[in-house]
Amino acid sequence: MRLRVLLPLLVLGLLAVCAIVVPVAEGIAVSRTQQLTLQRATAMDQIVQRAAAAVRDDDADDLARYLDRLHSTYGEAVLVVDAGGDVLASAGDIGRGAEVERLMLTASRAVPQWSLPTVVPWSPDVALVAEPVLADASVPVAAVVLAVDLTSARADVVRSWLLVALAGLLGLATLLVASLQWTRWVLRPVRALDAAATALAEHRDPDLRAESGPPELRTLTDSFRRMASSVEDALEQQRGFVADASHQLRNPLAAVRLRLDASSRDAPDPEMLAAVDGDLDRLERTVDRMLDLADAEHRATAEASGRRSGFAEASPRAHVTSAVALAEPWMGRLAGTGQHLVVEGDDELAVACRRSDLEEMVEIAIDNARKYAGEGATVRLRLARSGERVVLTIADDGPGLEADDLARAGTRFWRASAHGGLPGTGLGLAILRELARANDATATVGVADEGGLAVTLGLRAAS
Numbered sequence: 001m002r003l004r005v006l007l008p009l010l011v012l013g014l015l016a017v018c019a020i021v022v023p024v025a026e027g028i029a030v031s032r033t034q035q036l037t038l039q040r041a042t043a044m045d046q047i048v049q050r051a052a053a054a055v056r057d058d059d060a061d062d063l064a065r066y067l068d069r070l071h072s073t074y075g076e077a078v079l080v081v082d083a084g085g086d087v088l089a090s091a092g093d094i095g096r097g098a099e100v101e102r103l104m105l106t107a108s109r110a111v112p113q114w115s116l117p118t119v120v121p122w123s124p125d126v127a128l129v130a131e132p133v134l135a136d137a138s139v140p141v142a143a144v145v146l147a148v149d150l151t152s153a154r155a156d157v158v159r160s161w162l163l164v165a166l167a168g169l170l171g172l173a174t175l176l177v178a179s180l181q182w183t184r185w186v187l188r189p190v191r192a193l194d195a196a197a198t199a200l201a202e203h204r205d206p207d208l209r210a211e212s213g214p215p216e217l218r219t220l221t222d223s224f225r226r227m228a229s230s231v232e233d234a235l236e237q238q239r240g241f242v243a244d245a246s247h248q249l250r251n252p253l254a255a256v257r258l259r260l261d262a263s264s265r266d267a268p269d270p271e272m273l274a275a276v277d278g279d280l281d282r283l284e285r286t287v288d289r290m291l292d293l294a295d296a297e298h299r300a301t302a303e304a305s306g307r308r309s310g311f312a313e314a315s316p317r318a319h320v321t322s323a324v325a326l327a328e329p330w331m332g333r334l335a336g337t338g339q340h341l342v343v344e345g346d347d348e349l350a351v352a353c354r355r356s357d358l359e360e361m362v363e364i365a366i367d368n369a370r371k372y373a374g375e376g377a378t379v380r381l382r383l384a385r386s387g388e389r390v391v392l393t394i395a396d397d398g399p400g401l402e403a404d405d406l407a408r409a410g411t412r413f414w415r416a417s418a419h420g421g422l423p424g425t426g427l428g429l430a431i432l433r434e435l436a437r438a439n440d441a442t443a444t445v446g447v448a449d450e451g452g453l454a455v456t457l458g459l460r461a462a463s
Contacts, residue, residue: 006183013175021168028160033119036153040146041114043070044131047144051080051088051133055141060089067091076126077147080133083108083140094147103130107143110134119153121161126150285425293427296434317439318462319355322348323383326362326392334366338375341366345383350462351390353439358392358459361435361443364428365394365455372416373398373452380450385461392457395448409445429455 046066054060060080067078068091077092081104094100103113107130114129126147133142323345334341351358362381369379373396382393401409405416410429429445432455436443441459448454 006179009179009183010176013172013179017168017171017175020171021164025161025164028164029118029120029157032153032157032160033116036119036148036150037116040116040129040148043074044114044129044144044146047078047080047146048131048133051142051144052135054080054088055082055133055135064089064091074149076149079104079145080142081145082142088142092147094145099128100145103128103145104143106130107132107145108140110138110140116148116150119150119157121154121158123150123154290425290427293431293434296431296438300434300437317354318350318352320348320350321355321358321383322346323381326359326383327366327381329359330363330366330370334370334379337370339370339373340378342378342380344380347383347385349383349385349390352460352462353441357435357439361432361457362392362394364432368428368455369394369396369398369453377452378450380448388461390459390461392459393454395450395454396452397448397450398452400447400452406445406447410443 047063047070050063050066054063063080067080067089070076070078071091075092077090077094079090079094079096079100080088082088085104085108106113110132112131114131116127116129117123127150129146129148131144131146132140133144135141323343327341327343331341366379366381369377373379377396377398379394379396382391382395384391400406401416408414410433411426415426433443436457439459441457443458444456446454446456
């Protein structure tokens with residue numbers, strides 16, 4: 001992918017550099033050619049004037065001296081012939097080849113041959129030009145052929161072109177380095193995603209630290225991190241659920257098998273049958289609570305990933321409730337066990353929580369207090385608004401839990417050692433926490449002001 005991103009950038013960069021370098025190089029060659037043309041045009045004017053004087057005065061000595069000086073200065077050959085083709089003066093070896101003869105013939109007809117080709121690194125060493133010598137501004141009396149030396153101008157063009165090429169290469173190198181850095185910056189989140197996906201496939205913790213890169217790819221990385229976290233949580237919950245379920249179901253099943261093995265098949269013992277029935281009831285309660293927990297965990301995971309599933313897809317979340325309405329179903333039941341339920345907060349409040357889930361969380365918390373707070377305990381249910389949250393607290397003045405046990409409260413199938421002889425599955429607070437998570441709420445277990453256990457739910461206030 002990096003090459004596919006980098007290649008178009010380099011091609012466009014190369015085209016851009018060529019679009020700049022080629023016109024600059026051409027301009028340099030044209031400028032140097034014009035400079036050479038102006039220099040030789042001045043020298044040609046001097047030659048033409050002296051050749052006209054030599055024809056008029058029939059004396060070519062001054063012309064010959066000037067041609068010698070020109071040849072010694074520029075190293076260029078010059079040939080001056082009269083109208084009949086006889087040599088008036090010359091300097092250097094210009095020869096009388098076909099090209100020279102053609103130029104002399106053309107110049108003798110009053111047609112100048114004055115056009116130097118643009119000097120480039122592959123230009124020839126010499127370029128021939130010709131100029132007619134006119135006696136009265138119309139009649140040609142002689143012709144001048146000059147062999148212009150292009151080597152010095154060509155060397156200047158070569159040096160200038162090398163500098164331009166070097167500048168272009170430096171520009172391309174700079175573009176290459178910048179493109180490499182840019183593509184590395186763009187693809188950093190993609191590499192992080194690839195490494196994370198590989199880590200997930202190899203059952204390792206994914207590292208999704210993409211601190212730089214385009215905002216769109218960083219957003220994709222964040223989404224992948226949330227998805228990976230949800231998948232890991234779901235897998236961890238699944239593994240833990242299977243392990244805990246296997247452990248919890250093994251005990252009642254083993255008890256049933258032992259009782260059946262020890263009984264007489266012909267005359268079953270009624271006490272044994274009652275014990276088996278009790279074990280099966282405990283097994284059924286455990287399975288039911290496990291199913292409740294699995295459903296709550298599934299909904300919480302779906303909610304965390306931004307989607308809703310099951311009944312939650314059509315179930316309204318916001319509703320209005322009050323402390324009295326939540327406590328009413330439990331007034332008689334707690335009074336029957338010698339406990340007291342105190343309600344605090346008369347206002348009706350709108351909460352962003354499904355009614356059935358809230359009622360189930362209240363049921364779990366109050367049932368916990370009913371079973372473990374002890375006879376004669378007082379249970380308080382408080383509902384109050386706190387900023388953007390609605391806080392529901394269910395506290396009792398029972399014995400509560402030790403600090404070590406309090407830290408483990410809510411762990412699946414965990415029960416305090418003091419409660420081992422009381423009926424229960426150890427799943428209540430775990431279900432409560434998952435239901436809270438499924439409704440974007442918080443659930444904490446702590447020490448109540450009265451000294452017992454306090455379960456606090458932080459619910460979002462509905463608008």
